[in-house]
Amino acid sequence: MIKLFTSTNLLLLFYVAAFAQSTSGNANGQNTQRRRFQPKPYSIIINDVAKTKVDTAKIGVAFRNTYPGFATADGYRTKREVTMRIIDTAKSFTIKAIPGEIVVNGKWLKNKKNLAGLAQHLDNAFHKNWSSVDTVKKDGYSLVFINKNSNFDATIQKNLIETYFEVYPKLVSMFNDKATHDVVFVTDTAYNGVAEASGNRILFSTKYMNKFPYDVDVVTHEGMHIVQGYGYSYGRDLVWLTEGIADFIRYKYGVDNVGSKWFLPSFKAKPQGYKDSYRVTARFFEWIDQKIKPGMIVAIDKQLRNGTFKESTWVDLSGKTLDELWAAYSADPVLHLIYSSKNI
Ligand SMILES: [Zn+2]
Known part of the structure; x- marks a missing residue:
């Protein structure tokens, strides 16, 4: 209105x-x-x-x-x-x-x-408030790149666009084929975070990207948020889960996590440590994937999207509550991790 x-x-x-x-x-x-x-x-x-x-x-x-x-x-x-x-x-x-x-x-x-x-x-x-607008289309996907910062490095822009076309269509076809094929990237000088997704738009901080130009798999994490499309019904309580899944997917499908200098932190004992979110949760999810049930986190992603996810989902899928899973992980957190790299 x-x-x-x-x-x-x-x-x-x-x-x-x-x-x-x-x-x-x-x-x-x-x-x-x-x-x-x-x-x-x-x-x-x-x-x-x-x-x-x-x-x-x-x-x-x-x-x-x-x-x-x-x-x-x-x-x-x-x-x-x-x-x-x-x-x-x-x-x-x-x-x-x-x-x-x-x-x-x-x-x-x-x-x-x-x-x-x-x-x-x-x-x-x-x-006129935008420094440039570029539209790139490829194989049924499009990306509109709105740059609001005249000092933004063109190489970073190019790398972000390439990463989008490399990873986003894969995420859509693997996890949610109803997700949009039309994404907007906006670089914002006034934004102090790293990046964030809302609707079909990903907002990048130019301060962050200029400082960490190699961190292109920000696109993978934020692109996964678009694919997740859980809506707003879960509220703040499950933000840790949403972010944990996005980083778990970045771990698994990031185009160059080594080049992005992105690694999962080593395990630290802590009650309900999974709530630390992001990479801490991602490592826990990788452990579940390797040691408890392959594909379980992807199944949870699906349930979150179709609205069937409940607290009991953890038990339904693994026979253990979330806290029991965390306790089992804490007892034996050793994992063999393999990171993607463009130089291998
Ligand atoms: Zn996120």
Whole structure:
């Protein structure tokens, strides 16, 4: 849904036609229905400082046709509320836009042609915030690479794209053939983590990638999150399991874990240590795969996706509770690990 309201005289407050929120990461319709949190609607407040009395409905249509698409690709932290200031200014200035804020010259906007073409002008103005956009297609898969950092190393970009085409189609065909074939990578200067996936988009921190350019199997971990598509029904309690599976899959199918300087940590005794998540859990899962039941973690991934996973799943599949499995692992954690490498 999109809200539009003008603020100068608080003339009107109305809703424009609903906008279908993209949830393409959840190929499984059931997961989409279980989505818990509705995202905020997109809205625009028009502050007509120049008192142009321009047709706000037309501005609303132009906004609806451009901003949600831009913001969806830009990142989920991208502001959903936008303020447009119509100002009285020098002739040469037309329009400028950053996420959450539009400034437009009132005299320019009063021109019928400019108002009629506002959607295109807005679209261009917003996309100027991106340094580059590249689309690569191969064998039924596509990747849109949005780079928001003009200092981002082109070699890293190339390596991330190559890793995507090497590993992602494999993950889709092995674990979830309903997962999307169309993925968006966004490099973000403002993001302080490593990377994260939501819907069909993977957000990379350019600070991290510039510092650790060899860590290309971030794509494998995040790509697995898209393939997992568990939806939001499990809440925070099973984040450790989701992350553990993503790292377990990275361990097994990463294209170059040695080159990525990525290894599983040695075992440390700790009650319920599996909750440490990520690589600690991944090592435990590899132990289950080798010593208890091959394919069990993949079966759990499937159950998480189709909504049948329960606490008793551990017992159903292995005869042991999760804590019993961890206790058995703690008693004999020795494992032979083999890491992928492009140099072998
Ligand atoms: Zn993750």
